[in-house]
Amino acid sequence: MMKAIKGCARVLGDDVSTDIHCSSKYLPGRDTAYIATVAFDQVSPGFAKAFGKGDVLVAGKNFGINSSREQAVHIMHRMGVAAIVAPSFGRQFFRNAINNGLAVIECDTGGIADGDMIEIDPSSGRVTVAARNITRAAPPLPAAVQALLSAGGLIPFLQKHPDWNLKGSAA
Amino acid sequence: MGHTIAEKILGNHAGGQPARAGEIVIADVDFAMIHDARAGNALKMIEKLGAKSLPHVKRTALVLDHYSPPPNMEAANTHVEMRAFAEKHGSPIYDVGDGICHQVLPEGGHLTCGDLVVGTDTHSTTYGAFNAFGTGVEGTDVSAVMMTGKLWFRVPETIHVDLRGALQPGVWAKDVTLAMLGKLGAEGANYQALEYAGSGVAAMGIDDRMTLSNHAAELGAKAAILEADEKTLAWLKAHGAAAPKPVKADADAVYAQRIVIDTAALAPQVARQHHIDDIAAVPEVAGQKIQVALIGTCTNGRLDDIRQAAAILKGRKLAKGVRMIVTPASRAIWLAAMREGLFEILTAAGASVEAAGCGTCVNITGHYIAGDDQVVISSANRNFKGRLGNPKSEIWIGSAATVAASALTGVITDARTVAGGDWRAAA
Ligand code: SF4
Numbered sequence: 001m002m003k004a005i006k007g008c009a010r011v012l013g014d015d016v017s018t019d020i021h022c023s024s025k026y027l028p029g030r031d032t033a034y035i036a037t038v039a040f041d042q043v044s045p046g047f048a049k050a051f052g053k054g055d056v057l058v059a060g061k062n063f064g065i066n067s068s069r070e071q072a073v074h075i076m077h078r079m080g081v082a083a084i085v086a087p088s089f090g091r092q093f094f095r096n097a098i099n100n101g102l103a104v105i106e107c108d109t110g111g112i113a114d115g116d117m118i119e120i121d122p123s124s125g126r127v128t129v130a131a132r133n134i135t136r137a138a139p140p141l142p143a144a145v146q147a148l149l150s151a152g153g154l155i156p157f158l159q160k161h162p163d164w165n166l167k168g169s170a171a
Numbered sequence: 172m173g174h175t176i177a178e179k180i181l182g183n184h185a186g187g188q189p190a191r192a193g194e195i196v197i198a199d200v201d202f203a204m205i206h207d208a209r210a211g212n213a214l215k216m217i218e219k220l221g222a223k224s225l226p227h228v229k230r231t232a233l234v235l236d237h238y239s240p241p242p243n244m245e246a247a248n249t250h251v252e253m254r255a256f257a258e259k260h261g262s263p264i265y266d267v268g269d270g271i272c273h274q275v276l277p278e279g280g281h282l283t284c285g286d287l288v289v290g291t292d293t294h295s296t297t298y299g300a301f302n303a304f305g306t307g308v309e310g311t312d313v314s315a316v317m318m319t320g321k322l323w324f325r326v327p328e329t330i331h332v333d334l335r336g337a338l339q340p341g342v343w344a345k346d347v348t349l350a351m352l353g354k355l356g357a358e359g360a361n362y363q364a365l366e367y368a369g370s371g372v373a374a375m376g377i378d379d380r381m382t383l384s385n386h387a388a389e390l391g392a393k394a395a396i397l398e399a400d401e402k403t404l405a406w407l408k409a410h411g412a413a414a415p416k417p418v419k420a421d422a423d424a425v426y427a428q429r430i431v432i433d434t435a436a437l438a439p440q441v442a443r444q445h446h447i448d449d450i451a452a453v454p455e456v457a458g459q460k461i462q463v464a465l466i467g468t469c470t471n472g473r474l475d476d477i478r479q480a481a482a483i484l485k486g487r488k489l490a491k492g493v494r495m496i497v498t499p500a501s502r503a504i505w506l507a508a509m510r511e512g513l514f515e516i517l518t519a520a521g522a523s524v525e526a527a528g529c530g531t532c533v534n535i536t537g538h539y540i541a542g543d544d545q546v547v548i549s550s551a552n553r554n555f556k557g558r559l560g561n562p563k564s565e566i567w568i569g570s571a572a573t574v575a576a577s578a579l580t581g582v583i584t585d586a587r588t589v590a591g592g593d594w595r596a597a598a
Binding site: 062065066069070071088090091094095096099142144145148153154155158159162163164166 | 197220221291307308319321391
């Protein structure tokens, strides 16, 4: 069972490509540490600089489209992203996030504003912004996904459970 | 309630019972692939995993296709590392010039009907043409497969696409996918599998079927699977694949959506500049000037594409001012095209032929960098702004037939209106 995640909401819009805005693909020679200070600047100037450790990234639909690089998740870990909430994600980004221990929650994010305090319960799927009376029901993360996330991602999980015993670890 | 092909293949690999869409399964992977553009990350992840042994490493191919040839020292060194890794562990390796991952895996007999195959590339959906579940993953996933032979999957919902009737001469699977992109939009099948079926599929050759499964990546699909028929089985046998275990969908399988396309009446389609889902029928945009014509990539660099182009350009010259580059998808295709005399026709017409690989798909190697205001017509799969190294250029996407017909006239042209455009009917 994963613990609830509580943090300050930092909001981005629809269709944000992590391939363009959160990778070194178009900034050859720049490393993950540098990109973690400028990520998403083109869609929201100063976004990464103002992002605090433990903040929750709240995005519009199709977050992470066109992205197949795990680097995007590594960059977000450096930024201190505690979780991402969006109505939908790019397929490969969604998978990479789970494999690299970053919680991704699918629900409607309309009405949530930058700076709101947001609380996520990954096991029930409930997302709340108390100050705005917002409660949304996201599909709860499957137990297997919670087990991978709790371990910190697929690699640390397999180091402990090379037999893929998801049940043994979820407890 | 019956099951889709995706549910059956994933279930067969996760204990034997068909799975249900939405479930998470831990499945045995039959074959995996790492290509050079992702090898840096994948090899780092394998090291991070710190596995004592990699029992499944011989079922993972390493392919040197994106950096072919390597454009810089870093890429060249990635190649050095990949060769050393393959040598040490006995993994199959395809070196520079052997071809694109999605072409060399089937040609190398590495997969068969009913298999579960992953690769570090979105277009790994291509393997669906052979009734396999093929999907794109990342380095972490492939390192997990090398160590444990398994991987987790969310079982996808499936969209059933019924293609009604054989395509007209001059119209190709590329046009079917472009029409689908016009209908569903670029991420219209996100997380989902596609099942293409019907008389339209039955009439297609293997090359065209591979386009159908490959290009589903632009729809956001996780897999795009076809049922196997005699053509599939014969092709797999000729390429030395293991005994096929064909998987069919149940008549009462549950689909997220059903789509019918009147393929017999379909006209050639193009994606206009910058957006792969900004679709028009070729006759609507006929007359649009082009300066560059590109044939190649994992979507449309196969033998039938090159044959179609040669049929159109035989004994003729490219329009004045047009540059054309042809990049076969694999060494086997290169050899076949050379033996058929296709390169002589294309070269005499004014085109250049390059070594097999990803070539002009994206500006990684500098094979082709567009100039300001240049309009490119390409048989590739993606056309976002700047993909060919210059945001001031335009990339339009069409079938090899449309590309060749346009190279001949200098404007986007319906292949059905030029001699040789009906090549397939005559074959
Ligand atoms: S041909 Fe293009 S899309 Fe296909 S694998 Fe190579 S770079 Fe990717």
